[in-house]
Amino acid sequence: MTQRAARFASHPVTRLIPVAAAILLSACASPPGAGDARTATIVRTANGVPHITAGDPETLAYAMAYAYAQDNVCMTANQLVTVRGERSRYFGGATPGLLARRMLPNEQVDFFIAAHMDDAALERVWAGNASAESLALARGAVDGYNRYLSDQAGKLPAACNGQPWVKPMTLAEFRRQAELTAVQAATAALADAVLGARPPAPTAAVASTVPLADAADAMREAGLLDSPLGSNAWAFGKDSTANSRGLLLGNPHFPWAGVNRFWQVHLTIPGSLDVMGVGIGNFPNVTIGFNKDVAWSHTVSTGKRFTLHELTLAAGDPTTYMVDGQPVKMSSRSVSIQVRGADGSLQPKTTTVWSTRWGPVLVVPRAGLNWTAKTAYAIKDANLGNMRATDSSLGFARARNVQELRDAMKNIGTPWVNTLAADRHGNALYADVSAVPDVDAAQLQRCAPSKPAAALLPAAGLVVLDGSRSDCDWRRDPSSAVPGLIAFERMPMTVRSDWVHNSNDSFFYTHPQQQWSGISPLVGIASISRPRTRAGLTEIPELLARGKVTPDAVQRQLFENHNFMASVVVPDLLAACANAPSAEARDGCTALRGWDRSNKLESRGAHLFREFWRAARSVPGVHRLAFDPAQPVSTPAGLKMSDAAVAAKVWDALAAAVKAVRTAGFALDAPLAAVQRPLITDEAIPLHGGDEFEGVLNNLGNQFAPGISAKGLTIDYGSSYIQTVTFDERGPLAQAILTYGQSTDPASPHANDQMRLFSRKEWPTLPFHAEDVAKARVGEVLRLTRP
Numbered sequence: 001m002t003q004r005a006a007r008f009a010s011h012p013v014t015r016l017i018p019v020a021a022a023i024l025l026s027a028c029a030s031p032p033g034a035g036d037a038r039t040a041t042i043v044r045t046a047n048g049v050p051h052i053t054a055g056d057p058e059t060l061a062y063a064m065a066y067a068y069a070q071d072n073v074c075m076t077a078n079q080l081v082t083v084r085g086e087r088s089r090y091f092g093g094a095t096p097g098l099l100a101r102r103m104l105p106n107e108q109v110d111f112f113i114a115a116h117m118d119d120a121a122l123e124r125v126w127a128g129n130a131s132a133e134s135l136a137l138a139r140g141a142v143d144g145y146n147r148y149l150s151d152q153a154g155k156l157p158a159a160c161n162g163q164p165w166v167k168p169m170t171l172a173e174f175r176r177q178a179e180l181t182a183v184q185a186a187t188a189a190l191a192d193a194v195l196g197a198r199p200p201a202p203t204a205a206v207a208s209t210v211p212l213a214d215a216a217d218a219m220r221e222a223g224l225l226d227s228p229l230g231s232n233a234w235a236f237g238k239d240s241t242a243n244s245r246g247l248l249l250g251n252p253h254f255p256w257a258g259v260n261r262f263w264q265v266h267l268t269i270p271g272s273l274d275v276m277g278v279g280i281g282n283f284p285n286v287t288i289g290f291n292k293d294v295a296w297s298h299t300v301s302t303g304k305r306f307t308l309h310e311l312t313l314a315a316g317d318p319t320t321y322m323v324d325g326q327p328v329k330m331s332s333r334s335v336s337i338q339v340r341g342a343d344g345s346l347q348p349k350t351t352t353v354w355s356t357r358w359g360p361v362l363v364v365p366r367a368g369l370n371w372t373a374k375t376a377y378a379i380k381d382a383n384l385g386n387m388r389a390t391d392s393s394l395g396f397a398r399a400r401n402v403q404e405l406r407d408a409m410k411n412i413g414t415p416w417v418n419t420l421a422a423d424r425h426g427n428a429l430y431a432d433v434s435a436v437p438d439v440d441a442a443q444l445q446r447c448a449p450s451k452p453a454a455a456l457l458p459a460a461g462l463v464v465l466d467g468s469r470s471d472c473d474w475r476r477d478p479s480s481a482v483p484g485l486i487a488f489e490r491m492p493m494t495v496r497s498d499w500v501h502n503s504n505d506s507f508f509y510t511h512p513q514q515q516w517s518g519i520s521p522l523v524g525i526a527s528i529s530r531p532r533t534r535a536g537l538t539e540i541p542e543l544l545a546r547g548k549v550t551p552d553a554v555q556r557q558l559f560e561n562h563n564f565m566a567s568v569v570v571p572d573l574l575a576a577c578a579n580a581p582s583a584e585a586r587d588g589c590t591a592l593r594g595w596d597r598s599n600k601l602e603s604r605g606a607h608l609f610r611e612f613w614r615a616a617r618s619v620p621g622v623h624r625l626a627f628d629p630a631q632p633v634s635t636p637a638g639l640k641m642s643d644a645a646v647a648a649k650v651w652d653a654l655a656a657a658v659k660a661v662r663t664a665g666f667a668l669d670a671p672l673a674a675v676q677r678p679l680i681t682d683e684a685i686p687l688h689g690g691d692e693f694e695g696v697l698n699n700l701g702n703q704f705a706p707g708i709s710a711k712g713l714t715i716d717y718g719s720s721y722i723q724t725v726t727f728d729e730r731g732p733l734a735q736a737i738l739t740y741g742q743s744t745d746p747a748s749p750h751a752n753d754q755m756r757l758f759s760r761k762e763w764p765t766l767p768f769h770a771e772d773v774a775k776a777r778v779g780e781v782l783r784l785t786r787p
Helices: 003-010 057-084 106-116 119-129 132-151 171-182 188-195 212-221 389-398 402-407 441-446 456-460 531-545 551-559 564-575 583-593 606-616 644-664 753-760 770-776
Strands: 039-045 049-053 094-096 103-105 230-236 247-255 262-269 273-280 288-290 294-300 306-314 317-323 326-329 331-340 346-355 375-381 417-423 428-431 464-466 493-496 499-502 676-678 713-715 717-719 721-727 732-738 782-785
Touching: 039 057, 039 770, 049 057, 057 106, 057 132, 057 171, 057 262, 057 782, 103 106, 106 171, 106 188, 106 331, 106 346, 119 132, 119 171, 132 171, 132 389, 188 346, 188 375, 212 456, 230 417, 230 428, 230 531, 230 551, 247 288, 247 294, 247 417, 247 551, 262 732, 273 389, 273 721, 273 732, 288 721, 294 402, 294 721, 389 402, 402 417, 402 428, 402 493, 417 499, 417 721, 428 499, 493 499, 499 531, 531 551, 531 564, 551 721, 551 732, 564 583, 564 606, 583 606, 583 644, 606 644, 732 753
Parallel strands: 049 262, 306 464, 676 713
Antiparallel strands: 039 049, 039 782, 094 103, 230 247, 230 294, 230 499, 247 717, 247 721, 262 273, 273 288, 288 294, 294 417, 306 317, 306 375, 317 326, 331 346, 417 428, 428 493, 721 732
């Protein structure tokens, strides 16, 4: 067995991904449920939401994949090109990184796939660890997609019809999609670092010190620090709700295009499964949603998904490293891809990757992680081979209360998210039971690497351990479902009857009265980096002060679009405006004085503040009150305009923002409706909401080209599937918006329909019970029979 295959086989992780909701479709009108167990029925309701019923998991997934392909076949086909490692064969240019704020060259993507994917190892992991139901779902998803390609040959949407890269899916490719999503918060985010690792030349020299700010910026660009993937979730218990039952707000902030795009679905196996919500891509499960008893959502957690290991190299041989005083030889492997030239011909290209017992060797020069004659670094990924999320999602789907939903996480299949939930009994759950290396505070201290590498944890969020000692490996606790990952019982969890929340800072800020102890710092620390956390901890008490909560009250609170950072800094800015040193700064003051400090469509000047704060937030010492751990919600605060140096930079930022807005062709006091619109469509749909750094709960932004342009503020990620769910005696009362709609086909009526609803702040009610689905049906009932 190769070293790479051995890492897959022995690694403490085996999971699928935040798996996607799936659906069914087919050809002739007949009553739902008619036919044999291999026949699925699909009923579409408003906005193209499919309600799928089948007699077994494989048929359910078969119909789901068919239905998903009806809405998103070209996106799926394109993603399959990625996991085959064939982007350079068919496409030029670059591909968005999964988590990164940058584009990755297609050659780099292909080399990473060739280097990382081990189909034989993945097959063994799935066969040895996935449940029979998960394996059936995988088979059905593959066959259903392929059936759609066969049925629609020559009739696909224009974006992919007749293209040579549209090919049937294999089970190996399905597993590759799962693997790529599993490792997107670790190895995949550092693909360029793995591919860039080369043994040093004998005379190679590297910088002895690296500015820690550069290291932090490098991790931000990789999507590993202050990740662009975020979310809010609020769960209220019976002490806080008007009906004394649970109430959930789910508000994930995910990309509006690509592999992390959500899709709505309702899945039913009579007597076994009845769950509704959204999934990601064509993976056959609901990842965020509800059943008749419980509703849940996820937020990206602060847990670490990998560790780096500092290697001490043998004298005179930079490809041999020492462990417990003994030399260990690195392994190397050449991987090849096919690249299409300008003349259309295919040419092979080859690169070499290096690996160790810890994992692949990598280099991140901007973080001081170089391969020298004495030292190298390797990455160990907690989600390598993790296919357990399918079974976790099935447990969620069948849970009868938050306690059962919590127990569904015991397999540590949830890869990189917190879970918040509320049930019909009036309980609210917070849990960060995700894949985190089992390293505690004592081991961090005991296994500290060299001083420069140790400084990367507080500065850039990178955990580096001493790779020359075997006792610095992850603890293998036999009580953990996956020895090497922190056991379920040692992860932060709480069930409350009042409320819990999360906006991507750590578990420490779940609730002001919640106390925690004994949790590894690799799960999270007591530090707030997201203004949305401060906004939530401010707005939830304000909401409750007005009375016990209802879905309508929660929806209105979210869409009030309060700009938290404006409330923190604008008063001090306006108080100093008499001293504004330039005409532009004075004009900016005038516009911001008339702004309502929110990001509603009618808000005038919101775009100016965004451009101002985008720059001013980075001014050293900008706040009048620095962060105080004893007052995490109210600090930092204000602007330190009494400091001449700070004030000068703040005025410069305001003047630059004024110039940027005017250069783009917009008035300083233009309403946000005239400025902010989607990037994924040419339809000029006005969008309310604000960017991450502004602390607007309804978060909208641009991943790759932030800032105002002649097209305005163009949005390609943020609020995506927004749901409120409470319960009555019958079951769930759910309203939800999928902000971008069900389909990525511009010709589909469901490409932008829900974006218009989002713009108007309209929340569709979701039919869940069979009789309600029948009344809400749009179009014919469809049936699809699996061969």
